Each structure stands twice: as structure tokens, then as C-alpha cells.
Amino acid sequence: MDSAAWDARYAGADLVSSVGPNAFVAEVVGPMTPGRALDIAAGEGRNALWLAEQGWDATSADFSPVAVERAQGIAAERLGAGAGPFRAVVADALSPAPAPTAGGGYDLVLFAYLQLPDADWRVALRHGVAAALPGGSVLVVCHAERNLTEGVGGPQDAAVLHDPEAVVAAAADLAVEVVSAELRERPVEGAGRPALDSVVLFRRLES
Numbered sequence: 001m002d003s004a005a006w007d008a009r010y011a012g013a014d015l016v017s018s019v020g021p022n023a024f025v026a027e028v029v030g031p032m033t034p035g036r037a038l039d040i041a042a043g044e045g046r047n048a049l050w051l052a053e054q055g056w057d058a059t060s061a062d063f064s065p066v067a068v069e070r071a072q073g074i075a076a077e078r079l080g081a082g083a084g085p086f087r088a089v090v091a092d093a094l095s096p097a098p099a100p101t102a103g104g105g106y107d108l109v110l111f112a113y114l115q116l117p118d119a120d121w122r123v124a125l126r127h128g129v130a131a132a133l134p135g136g137s138v139l140v141v142c143h144a145e146r147n148l149t150e151g152v153g154g155p156q157d158a159a160v161l162h163d164p165e166a167v168v169a170a171a172a173d174l175a176v177e178v179v180s181a182e183l184r185e186r187p188v189e190g191a192g193r194p195a196l197d198s199v200v201l202f203r204r205l206e207s
């Protein structure tokens with residue numbers, strides 16, 4: 001889907017994603033010390049908003065202007081004085097990532113459910129890793145390919161689904177080490193079985 005298609009999807013619904021963060025994002029990032037975070041393909045910003053609420057300096061980036069506007073609106077209503085700085089920007093994951101306002105890099109780069117075919121996904125991952133500081137984290141959460149046959153819901157196009165092994169393979173030439181790579185079950189209300197997600201955490205190395 002291109003940005004216009006995503007714009008139409010966001011414009012046609014009150015809220016496309018949940019209000020709170022993805023459970024795996026909260027689980028993995030929760031114990032981390034807040035710093036500067038970039039959420040790539042952040043949509044309406046559910047994860048980036050939660051990061052700001054945890055004290056992170058959060059940048060929510062998406063190529064859909066409608067999604068970015070919505071994230072800005074939610075932030076204005078929801079984020080109180082105790083939250084970290086938050087900004088939502090229009091940015092294509094296939095281009096170099098937006099730099100932090102203060103320059104330098106990010107302590108955390110997040111990809112949550114960015115659905116791209118393998119070649120594009122590798123480009124996005126390369127830009128995401130480049131945006132992370134040495135020692136910083138790059139967290140990928142995505143629909144697994146195995147979800148097609150063993151899970152439920154999600155995109156039905158295998159080309160945009162990535163098992164944990166494929167996420168790790170996509171980073172083979174990048175300056176990262178694998179901290180963890182898991183296939184995780186995500187409960188889906190009303191479904192007879194859980195959805196299957198890939199949850200992969202990388203640590204950025206000195207390049």
C-alpha cells in the first residue's frame with residue numbers, strides 16, 4: 001500500500017490501531033532507561049505516545065500525512081506535563097530517517113508492523129539501524145509469515161510477512177548483534193487461536 005492508500009484507510013476510521021502500546025513493545029522497552037526514540041511507520045503513534053508517557057523523547061514517523069496529523073492531535077489531548085517530548089513527522093521509511101532534534105542518533109529505533117516486501121524491508125531496516133546510536137536498540141515487531149498458516153488475522157500476503165529468522169537474515173550485513181529473536185503468540189479476541197508475531201531485538205554496534 002502506498003501513502004495515499006494508508007491516508008484513505010486512516011481517514012476512514014476513528015482510530016485504526018489500539019489506544020495503548022503493542023504488548024511486545026511494552027514488554028521489551030519497559031525495562032529500558034528512557035532516552036531518544038524513533039518509531040518508524042508509527043501510524044497514529046500508539047507506541048510513540050506511550051514512549052513519551054514513559055519519559056522518552058519520542059519521534060513518531062510515518063509516510064501517511066493523515067496518520068501523522070492524527071498522532072499530533074492525540075498527543076495534544078493526551079500528553080501531560082510529565083511526558084517526554086513528542087513530535088510526529090511525515091517520513092518515508094525507505095529514505096534516511098529523520099534525525100533527532102538535538103542531532104546525533106537514537107537510543108531506540110522501533111519498527112512495529114511495518115508491512116513491506118523483503119527488498120524494501122531491508123532498505124528500511126538499514127536506515128533504521130543507521131539512525132541508532134552505537135549501543136542503542138533496534139526493536140522489530142511484525143506479523144510472522146507462519147501466521148498465515150498457523151495464526152490468525154493480519155495481512156494475507158506472504159511477501160510482507162517476516163518470520164524471526166528472516167528478520168535476523170535481513171540484518172546480516174548491518175552493524176548489529178542479535179539480542180533476542182522470538183516467534184510470539186498474540187491473543188486475538190474472538191479467534192480460536194493466537195496471532196503469531198516476530199519479535200526481534202538488535203543492539204547497534206560501532207560501525
Ligand SMILES: C[S@@+](CC[C@H](N)C(=O)[O-])C[C@H]1O[C@@H](n2cnc3c(N)ncnc32)[C@H](O)[C@@H]1O
Nearest residue numbers: 006017041042043062063064092093094112113
Ligand atoms: C499496520 S500500520 C502500523 C502502525 C504502527 N506502527 C502501529 O503498530 O500501530 C503500518 C504503518 O506503516 C506505514 N508505512 C507503510 N509503508 C511506509 C513507508 N514506506 N514509510 C513510512 N511509513 C510506512 C503506514 O502508513 C502505516 O501507518
